[in-house]
Amino acid sequence: MNSPVLPQPTPTAATGAGRGAGSRLLAARCTASDLLRWAGLASWIGPDSDAVTFALRRVAAHSTLVAEGQPLHSLFAVASGSFKCVQVDREGYEQVLGFGLHGDMLGLDALGEQRHPSSLVALEDSAVAVLPASQLLEAGHHVESLERLLLHAIGVELLHRGDTQYLMSAPGSEVRVARFLLHLAQRQQALGQSTRRLRLRMTRRDIASHLGVAHETVSRALTALAHAGCIAVSQRDIEIVDAAALTAMQRVTRGLPRGRHVDDERMRRPVQRAAA
Amino acid sequence: MNSPVLPQPTPTAATGAGRGAGSRLLAARCTASDLLRWAGLASWIGPDSDAVTFALRRVAAHSTLVAEGQPLHSLFAVASGSFKCVQVDREGYEQVLGFGLHGDMLGLDALGEQRHPSSLVALEDSAVAVLPASQLLEAGHHVESLERLLLHAIGVELLHRGDTQYLMSAPGSEVRVARFLLHLAQRQQALGQSTRRLRLRMTRRDIASHLGVAHETVSRALTALAHAGCIAVSQRDIEIVDAAALTAMQRVTRGLPRGRHVDDERMRRPVQRAAA
């Protein structure tokens, strides 16, 4: 059926001592060292990093890890799989605030009011490390690497939010999608995965919500970018064919303060647009 | 360099007398108690809250407190005045990520890479408390209220970013502006200031950038809202005449303005079991 675990492209010598092939997720707990490794901060691992362990929890695809409004009990770190962070308003409109990939910390926005302002939903079968809020500060005082991890995660989260605002500030849909793809590729790169091949775990609707456009527009933008030769699209598998062109496209923003469009019809309009 | 004479010799602390808000007299330093008071967290003030003090620093209108890319030296708390947080991309387009009001913590997004991803620019003559990053953690371990303050500020910042994404997700410009005004009013309320009268410290351009629209559109939306009787506009002074109408307007999101399928389509089944 569903593949339980994706094989690691980068054979980082498993956590600890690899108990059985690919069975790391079956372990009941993980250490701060694991968290650091997932976040790409292996260099911060110190002798104290194994002093604390955290429970692992499986989350089935499409199930809700935390629901909006729920009081803060713990933070989470993505051990495997992926999540979306959403808010739904009274009208039922779903706003996707972001996506959590391997190693990302989830639930940080609950630190303000001690309750979760957004829901966390698994996009696929996933697993998270559970970091009890009460235990965190206490442990952080004794395990320095853990405290640094937390602070780092906070900064990264804020960085992503900034990126998202930048995403949404783009006036053109193709630009937004291009930025989104590049942003995703960049994050995958940080995880040591391919920069060219992207496997989108979220629906077009989720992407659309995240980008602030209609889902049809995402489709159209994707096909337009493909038609322009920037990418190749096959369902949720996307290959970045011409990263340079994509980047160039991503740079087009709203009305430059001054100066003219030096950029011109580089495949300005693939649409057949009322040719009549 | 250091200002030769400080007008008001309110020596150290002055926390007992000062509510911080009133005059713009500036003590050379402030305490954690002050920070908590500014943030509306006076209830957290404990005996240890005066154990640490922080330098105050004046920032002239339009001057840059921190420039994009600058390494992280300290965080800041707004003692008086206001700031905008901006990123400018290679084309020179300025993206406003947010505004910092009295009591807000500034520079948190630098915690990720130990470098400021965005600039902080004073919108008017302002002052900030300087919280050296190195000193912060250390002090936090001993002064509990300070640590809680930091965590709270982080959560609040994340909350604001979420609000901003919600802002920008609105398809209509009037909706965005309405949400922006209500958001601002809400923050002012948290500071104990008027909910009806808003004095915008930022230009229309800044607002436009923050909302992801053209600055002309902000003007138009403002006059439209005024024409609808929701608000009254006089330059940068805005009075919220009909908060209910504004709120109603703010709720209009994409796709369900009129008519048909309002309910059935969104079959919400929010909670599914997460754990195995």
Add this chain to the structure above:
DNA sequence: CGAATCTTTGAACTGAGTCAATTAAAGTGG
């Protein structure tokens, strides 16, 4: 296999961006 969801494509309508011109305010300097 069929039901439901996801995805793509089409066509028409409209709201917001761009360009442009005018007015208002604020900062500069003699």
Add this chain to the structure above:
DNA sequence: CCACTTTAATTGACTCAGTTCAAAGATTCG
């Protein structure tokens, strides 16, 4: 203090990109 220069704000006209409505493929899942 008052010309003068700059920057901010408002308003109008026109065009187009993206939303909306609609419907047909594709994919997943029970």
